[in-house]
Amino acid sequence: MISDIRPFRKIIRKKTKEVKVGKIKVGGDNPITVQTMTNTLTTDHKSTIEQINKVTEAGADIVRVSCPDQNSTKSLKTIIKNVDVPIVADIHFHYKRAIEAAENGADCLRINPGNIGDIKRIAEVISAAKNNNCSIRIGVNAGSLERDILEKYREPCPEALVESALRNIEILENMNFTNLKVSVKSSDVFLSIAAYRLLSEKTDYPLHLGITEAGSYLPGSIKTSIGFGSLLLGGIGDTIRVSLSDDPIEEIKVGNEILKSLNLRNRGVKIISCPSCARQAFQVIETVKKLEQKLSHIKEPITLSIIGCVVNGPGEAKQTQIGITGGGKDNHMLYLNGIDTEKVTTKDMIDKIVSLVEEKALSLQSK
Ligand code: SF4
Numbered sequence: 067m068i069s070d071i072r073p074f075r076k077i078i079r080k081k082t083k084e085v086k087v088g089k090i091k092v093g094g095d096n097p098i099t100v101q102t103m104t105n106t107l108t109t110d111h112k113s114t115i116e117q118i119n120k121v122t123e124a125g126a127d128i129v130r131v132s133c134p135d136q137n138s139t140k141s142l143k144t145i146i147k148n149v150d151v152p153i154v155a156d157i158h159f160h161y162k163r164a165i166e167a168a169e170n171g172a173d174c175l176r177i178n179p180g181n182i183g184d185i186k187r188i189a190e191v192i193s194a195a196k197n198n199n200c201s202i203r204i205g206v207n208a209g210s211l212e213r214d215i216l217e218k219y220r221e222p223c224p225e226a227l228v229e230s231a232l233r234n235i236e237i238l239e240n241m242n243f244t245n246l247k248v249s250v251k252s253s254d255v256f257l258s259i260a261a262y263r264l265l266s267e268k269t270d271y272p273l274h275l276g277i278t279e280a281g282s283y284l285p286g287s288i289k290t291s292i293g294f295g296s297l298l299l300g301g302i303g304d305t306i307r308v309s310l311s312d313d314p315i316e317e318i319k320v321g322n323e324i325l326k327s328l329n330l331r332n333r334g335v336k337i338i339s340c341p342s343c344a345r346q347a348f349q350v351i352e353t354v355k356k357l358e359q360k361l362s363h364i365k366e367p368i369t370l371s372i373i374g375c376v377v378n379g380p381g382e383a384k385q386t387q388i389g390i391t392g393g394g395k396d397n398h399m400l401y402l403n404g405i406d407t408e409k410v411t412t413k414d415m416i417d418k419i420v421s422l423v424e425e426k427a428l429s430l431q432s433k
Contacts, residue, residue: 075329077298077299077301077328077329077330078301079301079303079304080266080301080302081094081095081270082094082270082271082272082273082304083244083270083271083272084096084272085201085245085246085247085271085272086199086201086245087128087152087154087173087174087201087247088128088151088152088153088173088174089152090127090128090151090152092128092247092272092274092304092305093247093271093272093304094272096304097330097331098298098303098304098305098306098325098330098331099127099128099304099305099306100125100126100127100128100305100306100307100318100321100322100325100331101126101127101128101129101130101154101274101305101306101307101321102121102126102129102130102307102308102314102315102317102318102321103129103130103131103132103156103307103314103317104117104118104121104129104130104131104132104314105117105314107138108131108132108133108134108138108141108142108145109135109137109138109141110141111141111144111145111148114131114141114145115144115145115148115149117314118131118145118149118151118153119148119149119150120315121314121315121318122149122150122151123363124315124318124319124362125318125319125321125322125333125334125365126151126314126318127151127152127305128151128152128153128154128173128174128305129149129151129152129153129154130153130154130155130156130176130307131145131153131154131155131156132156133155133156133157133163133166133167134158134163135163136162136163136166138163139155139163139166139167139170140166140170142155142166142167142170142171142172143170143171146170146171146172147171152173152174153171153172153173153174154172154173154174154175154176154203155167155168155172155174155175155176156176157175157176157177158177158181159181159182161182161183161187161188161190161191164177164182164191164194164195165190165191165194167200168191168194168195168197168198168200169194169198171198172198172200173199173200173201174200174201174202174203175191175195175200175201175202175203176202176203176205177191177202177203177204177205178204178205178206178230178234179191179192179202179204179234179237179238180212180230180233180234180237181212188237188241189241192238192241192243195243195245196243200245201245201246201247202238202243202245202246202247203246203247203248203249203274204231204234204235204238204246204247204248204249205248205249205251205274206227206230206231206234206248206249206250206251207251207252207278208222208226208227208250208251208252208253208254208257208261208278209222209252209253209278209279211226211227211230212230212233215229215230215233222252222257223257224250224257224260224261224263224264225264227250227252227257227261227265228250228261228264228265228268230250231248231250231265231269232268232269234248235248235269235271244271246271247271247272247273247274247304247305248265248269248271248272248273248274249273249274249275249276250262250265251276251277251278251309252277252278253277253278253279253280255277255289255292255293258276258277258278258293259293259296259297262275262297262302262303263297263300263302266302272304272305273302273303273304273305274304274305274306274307275293275294275297275298275302275303275305275306275307276306276307276308276309277289277290277293277294277309278309279309280308280309280310281310281311282310282311282312283310283311283312283316286308286309286310286311286312287308287310287320290308290309290310290320290324291320291324294306294308294324295324295328298324298325298328298330299328306321306324306325307321308320308321308324322334332367333365333366333367334361334362334364334365334366334367334368335357335361335364335368335369335370335423336367336368336369336370337354337357337358337370337371337372338369338370338371338372338373338382338385338386339354339371339372339373340372340373340374340378340382342374343374345374345375345377345392346374346375346392347374347375347392347393347394347396347398348374348392348396348398348412348415349412350372350373350374350392353372353415353416354372356416357370357372357416357419357420360416360420361420361423364423364424364427365427366426366427366430366431367430368387368388368423368426368427368430369385369386369387369388370386370387370388370389370419370423371383371385371386371388371389371390371391371401372389372390372419373389373390373391373392374392375391375392375393376391376392376393379391379392379399380399380401380406383399383401383404383406384401384404385404386401386404387402387403387426388400388401388402388419388422388423388426389401389402389404390410390415390419393409396411396412397409397411398410398411398412398415400418400419402422
């Protein structure tokens with residue numbers, strides 16, 4: 067008897083409420099979205115627009131921009147006119163920045179109403195958000211919990227993060243504002259997982275996943291993958307932001323790869339490649355690097371296997387739409403949909419694969 071792994075492949079997502087962030091819908095049955103945040107000065111709208119357009123090209127669905135001062139919220143107007151993704155204005159403490167951001171076209175405010183101050187100010191922010199079709203993300207962070215919650219629990223713990231989130235949700239609900247999503251971030255993987263699981267039991271609002279301040283590219287990507295992986299496999303998470311001390315494009319790439327690896331969202335080329343060894347009939351590592359770069363513009367979901375020899379090549383080619391298996395004497399086998407189709411040389415291999423992937427992408431576009 068062989069094990070049937072198909073049930074494991076099918077992740078059953080918790081059905082959350084649907085929230086609109088500009089033209090993108092988050093939660094409900096909508097695909098999980100990938101976000102990042104700009105690291106340019108928001109007042110430098112030229113550089114910010116350039117960075118937003120680059121991350122959009124790399125696959126960002128939503129982009130967050132810091133608004134620490136009035137000049138930044140002013141700059142939002144120009145930025146929003148020149149980009150094609152919903153923009154989230156990141157606001158801390160100052161309610162006027164939130165109002166300005168909503169009035170200047172932000173699609174979402176990342177703000178915790180509990181931090182704004184008195185109820186009159188909160189009401190002004192909510193009214194600006196409502197009048198401008200702007201959603202709100204309640205962004206609870208273990209590093210900046212309310213003082214009374216911290217005193218009650220003594221340290222950031224799942225219950226403390228969730229209490230803060232529920233308190234902020236209640237403030238918004240009491241003002242009839244429900245166009246919201248929530249995050250409970252921490253730099254600790256275990257704390258983040260436990261907090262999101264607990265929050266998911268207590269609310270149906272969409273959850274924005276984040277392992278905050280995860281670190282540099284490699285450790286940050288691994289830490290985030292473990293955290294997001296545990297949550298996503300359990301059906302938790304409607305939008306994700308990988309938080310790396312690196313270029314925002316890398317955050318988008320890692321976010322999309324996490325979703326791809328769980329078959330939650332397949333965008334672009336999924337390459338299956340072997341680590342290579344003395345049996346390789348061509349330089350696998352170098353080939354994969356070149357292909358990743360040359361195929362980064364492809365948005366359609368296409369699978370590609372690049373395997374150095376016949377040990378695993380034919381088997382992997384059966385699982386992918388396009389496949390290459392290294393063969394002796396510079397004779398590599400090209401597979402299309404698992405069927406060996408023609409021999410190619412190392413010299414021609416990359417161009418051949420690129421043109422086949424582009425053709426496949428075009429045919430998928432026209433469907
Ligand atoms: S598939 Fe072949 S070349 Fe690649 S690692 Fe395995 S044995 Fe080595």
